[in-house]
Amino acid sequence: MSADPHRLRLLLLQNAPLLLFLVLLGTFALLSERFLTPGNFVNIMAQAAHIAIIAIGMTFVLLVAGIDLSVGANMYASCIVVALYMKGMHPLAGFAVAGGLGLLFGAVNAFLVVVLRVPAFIATLATLFIGRAWALYLSGVKMVPFGKELLLLGRSSWLGVPVAIWIFLLVFAIAWTVLNQTTFGRQVYAVGADPEAAKKAGIAVPRVLFAVYCICGLCAGIGGLVSATQVAAAASTFGFQKEFPVIAAAVLGGTSLFGGRGGVVGTVFGAVLIQTVENGLVMTNADPYVYPLIISAIIFIAVLVDSQRTGMLERLERRKIRPEPG
Amino acid sequence: MPATPLLVIEGLCKSFFGVQVLFDVGLTLRPGEVLALVGENGSGKSTTMNILGGVHRPDRGRMTIDGTDYAPRGPRDAEARGIAFIHQELNLFRNLTIEENLFIGGFPRLARWLPLIDRRRVREHAAALLAAIDLDLAPNTPVSRLSQGERQLVEIAKALGGDARIVIFDEPTTSLTDRETQRLFAQIERLRDKGIGVIYISHILGDVMRLCDRVTVLRDGHVVGDAARADLTVDRLITLMVGRTIDQIYPPRAPAIRPGPPALEVRGLSQRGMVESLDFTVAQGEVVGVAGLMGAGRSEMARILFGLDPFERGTILVDGRPLERVTPLTAMDRGMAFLTEDRRAEGLLMEASIADNIALPSLPRFAAGVARLLERTRLGDAVERTGRDVQVNATDFAATLAKNLSGGNQQKVVIGKWLLRAPRLFILDEPTRGIDVGAKYEVYKIINQLAAAGTGVLMISSEIEELIGMCDRILVMAHGEIRAEIERAAFDREAILRAAMWDSVRHGAAA
Incomplete structure (x- = not known):
């Protein structure tokens, strides 16, 4: 069966983002000698950290074939509270508040999607606008500076590695363990593959669905504050349109929009890939107006690959009515 | 085999939207017995099994397991009483491994307070279950790589892992090769030897005659036959299944005496x-x-x-x-x-x-x-x-x-x-x-x-x-x-x- 041409094409499709990544690395390395240096790599990682953290949360939601469009608004709504009311407090308290508010935001999404059965796309589109409007109201549409404790944290590093990267690594390790080493994590995959069969297998499907939206919200809150440590103030555009790179990172990393396939390792890879492209474009002095074009072209390829792969898997798994010889 | 019955179904009646589909259906399953349920499409086999599995509720009738009343309110009740279904459309998650499918309802933990999966115990349990059904595959093989027959065997392993006492097979062999079918039958016989009751639903009467101890025949929602295999032949079974003629009225039409040129x-x-x-x-x-x-x-x-x-x-x-x-x-x-x-x-x-x-x-x-x-x-x-x-x-x-x-x-x-x-x-x-x-x-x-x-x-x-x-x-x-x-x-x-x-x-x- 390994010689099957379908399987070969599938293998190529599955690794398309990796191939793309290598091609890009090579291109940028040729165009700029500053690109392929350790310092630049740490830079890329630190810049990618907040997207990676939020995309990790998004991965949970995508794995159950859901979606959360409100992560950018969640970032803003959770962090504006920290900026407005938590000045002079320990950064840890800031993370607890931002994470808690993010979780609450996620729980609202979960309530709409799981209990009220509003389609996830519509529900989170609504909370996107509500969340942003609420944050704008709180801030008076003004730029609110973050406390200097947060900025100090953002500038500090441990073992030569910026704190943002450490936080990202911690979130990643926890998320990976939950997805791969707990009953809940494996049930996330089961629900995403076939909710009907999951119900028959005795899995509490609504509970799993509720939990993934909460996790996504929590990650949005934490990721937002990581971003806050890197920028001086929460402008009214803080977190604006972040859902796009976040979902793109997960999909680029091989997480299917149709549920059941993917994981956080790929997501991290996707987030780094997107940041690499942006960084490479800066390094090669590309026209800034070209960035969105190139980024969206890459994302388009990722989504195209995903749908191709899904169609191919379906064809491979079609039920036969005549047993084949051999 | 004069053992006490494992499962007794009596006087089951069921209507859908005013159309009665089951009329006083009854059957008995003893431990260590393979009971075949045969009948044409629409004869009431699926409805009976759906009632047994807690998917539908009967209008009238009574079921007992080990002599105690059994009135399931949902599939989970059926599972709790030791009933396992192996559907024609299998209920496995293709994106997970064999062992994960076996334990998806709840994995063993490393410790009571630590919600991490004890991978070693999962591996051991899964290996034991796979050995019990003679499936020579690594427990961490993804289900997507298994053949249809192997998946069926994994379902059996799952039923065994859940301590099922009654296992119901619905048309299990339609998509299996001959060799896979042989293997499945060997496993079903093993279930029987363990004292598990098996209900086997199939249109393939040759299989039924080879495998089953007793046959219950349904026709239009009635039980029209219930006999030991020794008293039956394939011809007799077909006659029982076909039975009477419906007094269905068809509008008269002049048959195409002189068919025209081919349309297709x-x-x-x-x-x-x-x-x-x-x-x-x-x-x-x-x-x-x-x-x-x-x-x-x-x-x-x-x-x-x-x-x-x-x-x-x-x-x-x-x-x-x-x-x-x-x-x-x-x-x-x-x-x-x-x-x-x-x-x-x-x-x-x-x-x-x-x-x-x-x-x-x-x-x-x-x-x-x-x-x-x-x-x-x-x-x-x-x-x-x-x-x-x-x-x-x-x-x-x-x-x-x-x-x-x-x-x-x-x-x-x-x-x-x-x-x-x-x-x-x-x-x-x-x-x-x-x-x-x-x-x-x-x-x-x-x-x-x-x-x-x-x-x-x-x-x-x-x-x-x-x-x-x-x-x-x-x-x-x-x-x-x-x-x-x-x-x-x-x-x-x-x-x-x-x-x-x-x-x-x-x-x-x-x-």
């Missing part, structure tokens, strides 16, 4: 894993039936003919001219029409009006001028006429939505939308499924009118009575092949059923 010719149509070397003709004005069991490849053939699924070899000729590229569009251009078996999902726009549904496939023919604007009046008149012709029971076709119609009226709308195109060849897949007797009669009348007007009709049905009542000729399919072609003069229920169960007769003769 199919030559050597093959698609791997689906259908094999199909050869047949449907003449103009002729009604040709297609009989066969569920999964015999009848609907698959219809989908291929209409260009919905691909085929590898063969030719399809309509009115003597071959179809070059077979797509629904080219098929429709040549006058083909196709009524699908799933009218809710595929045949109708449920949220649209009757008029819009009827008009849909004919819209291009009512468009005029350079801008191809629709001629509303001409279209409206034609739709109205067609709707009246097929006797859709509604006053305002433009205002009534399809979803608000009864099953029979919905079916008339689907037929109407194709009639508006004046088809040369009409493929009907289960045209009377789920509609009441009166509506059936009207559908039959429409089919007769079509044939009288020279349209070739290919009619797929699971009701043999209906085919005998309606057709000039019947093709019988089994395993994706045409096993028999019977002329009207030679119509015989038993002969048709025998050909449809071709496999079982072959097995039975070998045993």
Whole structure:
């Protein structure tokens, strides 16, 4: 069966983002000698950290074939509270508040999607606008500076590695363990593959669905504050349109929009890939107006690959009515 | 075996929407026994098993397990009482490994307070379960890599892991190779030796005779036979299943005495894993039936003919001219029409009006001028006429939505939308499924009118009575092949059923 041409094409499709990544690395390395240096790599990682953290949360939601469009608004709504009311407090308290508010935001999404059965796309589109409007109201549409404790944290590093990267690594390790080493994590995959069969297998499907939206919200809150440590103030555009790179990172990393396939390792890879492209474009002095074009072209390829792969898997798994010889 | 019964079902009655489908059904299963449940499509096997599995609740009747009352309120109750189902459509997660599928309801933990999976214990348990069913695969193999037969065995392992006492198999061998079937049977015999009660549902009577200790036969919701295997033969089983004749009335029609030129010719149509070397003709004005069991490849053939699924070899000729590229569009251009078996999902726009549904496939023919604007009046008149012709029971076709119609009226709308195109060849897949007797009669009348007007009709049905009542000729399919072609003069229920169960007769003769 390994010689099957379908399987070969599938293998190529599955690794398309990796191939793309290598091609890009090579291109940028040729165009700029500053690109392929350790310092630049740490830079890329630190810049990618907040997207990676939020995309990790998004991965949970995508794995159950859901979606959360409100992560950018969640970032803003959770962090504006920290900026407005938590000045002079320990950064840890800031993370607890931002994470808690993010979780609450996620729980609202979960309530709409799981209990009220509003389609996830519509529900989170609504909370996107509500969340942003609420944050704008709180801030008076003004730029609110973050406390200097947060900025100090953002500038500090441990073992030569910026704190943002450490936080990202911690979130990643926890998320990976939950997805791969707990009953809940494996049930996330089961629900995403076939909710009907999951119900028959005795899995509490609504509970799993509720939990993934909460996790996504929590990650949005934490990721937002990581971003806050890197920028001086929460402008009214803080977190604006972040859902796009976040979902793109997960999909680029091989997480299917149709549920059941993917994981956080790929997501991290996707987030780094997107940041690499942006960084490479800066390094090669590309026209800034070209960035969105190139980024969206890459994302388009990722989504195209995903749908191709899904169609191919379906064809491979079609039920036969005549047993084949051999 | 004079053991106390494991499961007793008594006096089960069940109606759906006023139509009674089970009449005092009862059966007994003893520990260490394999009980076969056989009957034609629609005889009540699935309903009985769904009641046992807690999916449906009975109107009347009583079930006991080990002598204590059993009244499940849901599938989880059934599971808790030790009932495991192995469905034809398997319930495994292809994106997970074998061991993960076995424990997906709850993995063993590293410690009570630590919610991490104890991978080592999972591996050991899974390996033990796989060894118990002789499945020589690593527990961490992804299920997507397993063959159909291996997946079936994993389901058995799952049932064993859940300490099932009653295991129900629903048509487990239809997609298995001979070798896989042998393996499955060896495992079922092992279950029996462990004292587990097995209910085995199958159309393959040869398998039934080889495997089962006792057979309960259902027909039209009644138990018509219950006997030890030794007292039965395959012939006797078929006679029991067929039994009486329905006093179904079919509208009279003059059979196509002098069939016209062929409307449809199919030559050597093959698609791997689906259908094999199909050869047949449907003449103009002729009604040709297609009989066969569920999964015999009848609907698959219809989908291929209409260009919905691909085929590898063969030719399809309509009115003597071959179809070059077979797509629904080219098929429709040549006058083909196709009524699908799933009218809710595929045949109708449920949220649209009757008029819009009827008009849909004919819209291009009512468009005029350079801008191809629709001629509303001409279209409206034609739709109205067609709707009246097929006797859709509604006053305002433009205002009534399809979803608000009864099953029979919905079916008339689907037929109407194709009639508006004046088809040369009409493929009907289960045209009377789920509609009441009166509506059936009207559908039959429409089919007769079509044939009288020279349209070739290919009619797929699971009701043999209906085919005998309606057709000039019947093709019988089994395993994706045409096993028999019977002329009207030679119509015989038993002969048709025998050909449809071709496999079982072959097995039975070998045993």
